[in-house]
Amino acid sequence: MTTHILIRSLDRSATLFLIIIAAIAIGVPVLNLTLPETSALYLPTYLVSLFGKYACYALLALSIDLIWGYCGILSLGHGAFFALGGYAMGMYLMRQIGTRGVYADPILPDFMVFLNWKQLPVYWYGFQFFPYAALMVVLVPGLLAFVFGWFAFRSRVTGVYLSIITQALTFALMLGFFRNNFGFGGNNGLTDFKDILGFNVQAETTRNVLFSISCLANMLAFLLCRAVITSKFGKVLIAIRDAEARTRFLGYRVESYKLLVFTLSACMAGIAGALYVPQVGIINPSEFAPGNSIEAVIWVAVGGRGTLTGAVLGAVVVNYAKTFFTTGVLAPYWLFMLGALFIAVTLLLPRGIIGTLHHWTALRRDRASAAAEDGVTEPLPAE
Amino acid sequence: MLDVNAIDLHYGAAQALRAVSLKAEPGKVTCVLGRNGVGKTSLLDALAGQHAVTRGTITWEGNDITALRPPERARRGIAYVPQGREIFPLLTVEENLKTGFAPLKRDECTVPDDVFSLFPVLQSMLRRCGGDLSGGQQQQLAIGRALVMRPRLLLLDEPTEGIQPSIIKDIGRAISYLRSLSKIAIILVEQYLDFARELGDHFAVMERGAIVYSSSRDDLYEGALRRAMAI
Amino acid sequence: MAALTSSLLYLDGVTVSFDGFKALNNLSFAIEAGEMRAIIGPNGAGKTTMMDVVTGKTRPDLGDVMFDGQYNLTRLDETEIAELGIGRKFQKPTVFDSHTVFDNLELALKSNRSPRATLWWRESATERRRIDQILEVIRLTAVSDRLAGGLSHGQKQWLEIGMLLAQDPKLLLVDEPVAGMTDVETRQTAELLKEINREHTVVVVEHDMAFVRDLGVKVTCLHEGSVLAEGTIDQVSTNERVVEVYLGR
Numbered sequence: 001m002t003t004h005i006l007i008r009s010l011d012r013s014a015t016l017f018l019i020i021i022a023a024i025a026i027g028v029p030v031l032n033l034t035l036p037e038t039s040a041l042y043l044p045t046y047l048v049s050l051f052g053k054y055a056c057y058a059l060l061a062l063s064i065d066l067i068w069g070y071c072g073i074l075s076l077g078h079g080a081f082f083a084l085g086g087y088a089m090g091m092y093l094m095r096q097i098g099t100r101g102v103y104a105d106p107i108l109p110d111f112m113v114f115l116n117w118k119q120l121p122v123y124w125y126g127f128q129f130f131p132y133a134a135l136m137v138v139l140v141p142g143l144l145a146f147v148f149g150w151f152a153f154r155s156r157v158t159g160v161y162l163s164i165i166t167q168a169l170t171f172a173l174m175l176g177f178f179r180n181n182f183g184f185g186g187n188n189g190l191t192d193f194k195d196i197l198g199f200n201v202q203a204e205t206t207r208n209v210l211f212s213i214s215c216l217a218n219m220l221a222f223l224l225c226r227a228v229i230t231s232k233f234g235k236v237l238i239a240i241r242d243a244e245a246r247t248r249f250l251g252y253r254v255e256s257y258k259l260l261v262f263t264l265s266a267c268m269a270g271i272a273g274a275l276y277v278p279q280v281g282i283i284n285p286s287e288f289a290p291g292n293s294i295e296a297v298i299w300v301a302v303g304g305r306g307t308l309t310g311a312v313l314g315a316v317v318v319n320y321a322k323t324f325f326t327t328g329v330l331a332p333y334w335l336f337m338l339g340a341l342f343i344a345v346t347l348l349l350p351r352g353i354i355g356t357l358h359h360w361t362a363l364r365r366d367r368a369s370a371a372a373e374d375g376v377t378e379p380l381p382a383e
Numbered sequence: 384m385l386d387v388n389a390i391d392l393h394y395g396a397a398q399a400l401r402a403v404s405l406k407a408e409p410g411k412v413t414c415v416l417g418r419n420g421v422g423k424t425s426l427l428d429a430l431a432g433q434h435a436v437t438r439g440t441i442t443w444e445g446n447d448i449t450a451l452r453p454p455e456r457a458r459r460g461i462a463y464v465p466q467g468r469e470i471f472p473l474l475t476v477e478e479n480l481k482t483g484f485a486p487l488k489r490d491e492c493t494v495p496d497d498v499f500s501l502f503p504v505l506q507s508m509l510r511r512c513g514g515d516l517s518g519g520q521q522q523q524l525a526i527g528r529a530l531v532m533r534p535r536l537l538l539l540d541e542p543t544e545g546i547q548p549s550i551i552k553d554i555g556r557a558i559s560y561l562r563s564l565s566k567i568a569i570i571l572v573e574q575y576l577d578f579a580r581e582l583g584d585h586f587a588v589m590e591r592g593a594i595v596y597s598s599s600r601d602d603l604y605e606g607a608l609r610r611a612m613a614i
Numbered sequence: 615m616a617a618l619t620s621s622l623l624y625l626d627g628v629t630v631s632f633d634g635f636k637a638l639n640n641l642s643f644a645i646e647a648g649e650m651r652a653i654i655g656p657n658g659a660g661k662t663t664m665m666d667v668v669t670g671k672t673r674p675d676l677g678d679v680m681f682d683g684q685y686n687l688t689r690l691d692e693t694e695i696a697e698l699g700i701g702r703k704f705q706k707p708t709v710f711d712s713h714t715v716f717d718n719l720e721l722a723l724k725s726n727r728s729p730r731a732t733l734w735w736r737e738s739a740t741e742r743r744r745i746d747q748i749l750e751v752i753r754l755t756a757v758s759d760r761l762a763g764g765l766s767h768g769q770k771q772w773l774e775i776g777m778l779l780a781q782d783p784k785l786l787l788v789d790e791p792v793a794g795m796t797d798v799e800t801r802q803t804a805e806l807l808k809e810i811n812r813e814h815t816v817v818v819v820e821h822d823m824a825f826v827r828d829l830g831v832k833v834t835c836l837h838e839g840s841v842l843a844e845g846t847i848d849q850v851s852t853n854e855r856v857v858e859v860y861l862g863r
Contacts, residue, residue: 001734004736228733231732231733231734231735232720232721232732232733232735233729233732233733233735235713235717235720235721235732236721236729236732238710238712238713239710239713239721241712242710242711242712242713243708243710245708246708246710247721249696250721250722250727250777250781251693251696251727251781252727253727253728253729256728256729257729260729
């Protein structure tokens with residue numbers, strides 16, 4: 001059964017994609033750890049973490065493309081699931097600090113001591129254990145997505161209205177997490193992490209391992225998405241995207257399909273957030289900012305929605321541009337650049353980068369086959 | 384004069400008009416007849432500019448208007464009274480009439496007296512909301528609004544559909560009057576043969592998107608007309 | 615309750631009013647199993663409302679609709695009626711443009727529609743054969759791998775008929791199937807429907823009289839919500855009342 005699914009999911013471009021990511025997953029640590037700093041090909045450690053960040057963003061983009069590109073659900077609040085996964089990981093990392101914190105309390109994180117809290121809140125219980133935290137990384141965003149989706153999809157909320165309430169969702173969470181008495185570190189968030197699973201979070205080797213794991217996560221998520229898309233379930237998703245009423249008329253419970261894929265997508269986003277936090281060293285409520293979710297959608301639009309590889313490419317390209325532009329003389333103009341990018345892509349490149357490439361190859365193929373048919377009269381359908 | 388030359392019209396992949404050619408002169412009524420679904424409304428949509436043609440040309444008063452959009456055509460004196468009236472239910476009768484000012488120059492913006500002498504009921508209901516009018520009154524309002532535009536080409540899509548007989552007579556009288564002014568070319572799309580036969584100077588019957596029978600009033604062969612229209 | 619009638623579909627005194635306007639007025643007629651019937655009628659005759667009542671989209675104010683001698687359709691909802699085996703094809707083709715012809719049929723094929731079933735679904739030989747059969751009937755075998763969006767209008771209509779067949783209906787309601795088709799496609803559609811009629815009961819609503827003639831079946835002419843005349847196309851077209859109604863009031 002699995003071999004069948006693998007064969008179905010891996011076409012030429014998918015295999016190529018996986019090979020490239022695998023090469024990067026191996027190549028980057030090699031260039032950082034094995035080469036001396038003086039070598040021309042040496043990759044500085046800060047770049048490893050930066051690339052790791054890009055990889056997490058790519059995973060978030062994949063989760064958005066799955067529901068947007070293939071089911072037509074435009075979530076403008078996916079950053080919420082990303083952030084929730086990040087906070088779950090952050091809570092585990094905070095519990096690992098123990099007595100090494102400023103206030104040296106073995107149980108309570110610094111910010112709770114600062115707030116004069118005497119006890120660890122109930123919802124922090126269990127986060128000292130990695131398996132529990134890992135479960136929460138997937139469960140919390142998943143559960144939220146499930147409940148939210150249950151109400152939204154059953155009420156037949158679609159299109160812009162759905163997008164607006166996803167924005168409201170992430171905004172509400174942001175406001176909540178900003179409050180100091182929410183118990184998640186308020187506007188400072190969770191930071192000053194020491195180690196993860198016993199390894200120093202800042203150590204070179206740890207950074208490289210985290211990077212490779214992020215790449216691996218991308219590969220697995222990509223495979224999973226491909227498996228879903230190429231199955232009959234995926235075909236129903238695409239049918240829902242193109243003609244929802246017709247799909248319902250055929251007897252498919254559209255709400256159940258949307259709910260399932262939306263929850264899966266949220267779980268993926270949660271994992272992306274969880275891998276992100278140890279690599280950037282901090283998680284704070286600004287991750288819930290509505291703007292972040294919108295930016296994530298722009299990544300997918302630039303790369304090409306409905307292509308999966310486009311989502312990854314878009315995330316990397318746009319974030320690289322952001323890094324480039326915000327560390328230099330053009331820094332104050334990044335937001336304008338982002339806006340201009342969005343407008344340019346919508347007007348000139350509506351299919352995104354990969355989408356346009358696919359389109360050109362398809363056009364060239366059709367033109368070639370039409371040229372081959374030239375001279376033959378148009379065949380009547382009934383023969 | 385209106386000169387339609389072999390126009391095709393497609394809705395996506397479906398063809399609604401096939402090489403339709405038609406002429407309309409000022410002071411004459413051209414009746415386009417046919418059953419449901421033959422393409423009569425598609426023809427008027429093409430003439431009003433609501434839907435682009437995929438082939439052929441439309442020439443009006445010597446100019447090629449094929450590529451012009453509806454507002455431009457309105458400014459050239461083409462007025463459309465669509466099937467179902469489409470008056471604004473929340474605007475008063477007076478306001479509805481005034482919407483006809485849209486393509487006119489500033490100094491032309493008045494409601495001509497003709498409108499009220501043809502349809503006196505509009506005068507008495509000036510302050511009533513369009514939605515409160517009966518079907519027949521709405522039809523008169525729709526035609527009145529078209530007249531406010533000072534049209535030189537008037538397109539009427541089944542003006543008698545769902546209207547009571549007394550108002551049908553009023554509408555027939557109005558069309559006769561407009562024809563007698565000799566300034567307006569009128570294209571009347573109808574399924575009601577008797578009504579059209581009384582008013583028409585020229586007849587064209589459509590079937591499956593094409594004109595299958597065409598005749599002037601003098602050459603009209605009743606039998607052929609009936610056969611073309613029946614099943 | 616013993617079967618009230620041997621007809622497959624029996625409309626009995628159906629009346630539907632919208633704001634005082636009677637769309638259907640004491641409408642009664644019967645369709646026998648295995649029959650193909652053409653329903654014609656001028657504008658506002660009630661053809662679409664009639665189909666809405668049969669499929670459960672509209673509930674009549676009066677009257678009953680009996681299906682297969684035992685089901686009263688006026689008491690069931692749209693999904694239940696669809697599950698009984700009544701399929702409707704709308705005038706405008708709504709196939710899935712981004713899917714191939716084959717995939718369109720696959721999605722329409724009678725099967726377990728739950729998300730879990732479709733996640734693990736693998737195509738079986740029987741299903742493949744069934745789809746191939748349908749492709750043959752609708753004459754789209756040659757283009758089974760083409761995206762539905764690239765088909766001609768006529769081909770899209772046939773694909774949609776095929777999707778209807780894939781659901782194994784007992785009764786097909788087809789609404790203006792040849793609107794917008796070329797002459798060639800129209801003739802082919804008549805052939806197609808006749809072939810389908812061999813194993814299914816078909817009711818066709820149409821304006822195109824040449825097409826109705828091509829079908830060569832019994833014709834029911836509706837007018838202002840009730841039956842005006844019934845018979846062969848020649849009988850109906852020479853009926854004086856029918857002629858009057860088509861020429862005006």
